[in-house]
Amino acid sequence: MSRRNLVRIALYSLASLLLAGIIHIFVVLTVPGHVRAEAFARLARIGADRTFHVLPAVAPGAETLPMLDPEMGHALCWFRLGDGPVRLSAAVNSPFWSMALFNGAGEVVYSLNNRTSGSGELAMLVLTTPQLSILRENPPDNLDELIVIETDQAEGFVLLRAFVQDRPSAGLISKALSGARCETLRTGAPKSS
């Protein structure tokens, strides 16, 4: 084979490799946008918005979501900020429990666990920037007890996890999880003082 042909083959291989690199990067970057929708569409069908739905116990063959911890109880609530700020509160009697706030794309916005919260109860207020400025005009009385989270996402979901230490406490924990609140905050009309 002549030297010229060798050079030619090398150049074609180089072109091929560069193009393969571009395709690789393109695929990796576009996968989240395409596939996530499917996974979260299944989640959205779980029930009505603005209530915590306790997910069935994580067991082989009955996993609502992949890779959930089988030692934990889970509850999930979808919310929309279009109708007003959302107030979340929960109190679970478990050695460990946590709350994580996700945007509609499944990315974590905020998270905390029962120790970071200090007291046994945990209360959050999720709102958009315009809602925050309205709220500042007329703050609710218990604003200092709430963790205020500002987000630019119109919808998202909250996942509560609580450690189930033994079988007998499983019932109590799922009751506490379903008792958690996820509701639109009704702000009164601004006072005309």
Next chain:
Amino acid sequence: MKSAFPLGPETNWQKTETPEILRPSRMSRLARALALIGTIATAVVLGLWSAHLALTSEELFQPIRIGVWGAHPLAGTPQADPYSAAIYARTGRVPLANGEGVAFVATTDSSGEPLSPACTYRISGQTPTARLWTLNSADRDGHLMPTAGGRVSLSSAGLLRLADGSFDITATRRPQPGNWLPLGEGNGLTFVLRLYDAPITTGASLVGLTMPAITRVGCP
């Protein structure tokens, strides 16, 4: 080629020898078309295959590795690297947020052999500081496998420990005394160790941390 004039000293300048490397050369039209198609086809195959490989093999792009255990601590946040983001999106899992904990996955034993659910493993040592941790077995894709014991996991809360605080867990299909992690029937095996409320999720150093070792005891 027949010349109109006889070649001689006066016309010899036409016959200058160009060196081989400078002589213009073109492939035939068909050869060029084939080379182009071949280049593009190779590129598409290589690109898709490498992307598939990167997104399906969990352990290729783990930003944190301690021993055989690897984690994607930023997955599911807007700061995640593209590979973590794509791996999490592809499997549709909801990540542990860093205010909650971190999930470590092991797909090989400490000698580098892939895990198999038919074998018996000893998981022993210590974990980094955490308020609570849980360990469960799953198949290669992270799905839980039905086991004879009826459970697939154990937690630090109900664990028998040695005097120095370390532990020994036997992972196998047959019931065992002591700490038993039941294994099931499935395709491949991974261990998932989740540390809840652990200082490493809030930026503590990874230096000097140890994770349990996974030793293969035997295979039938």
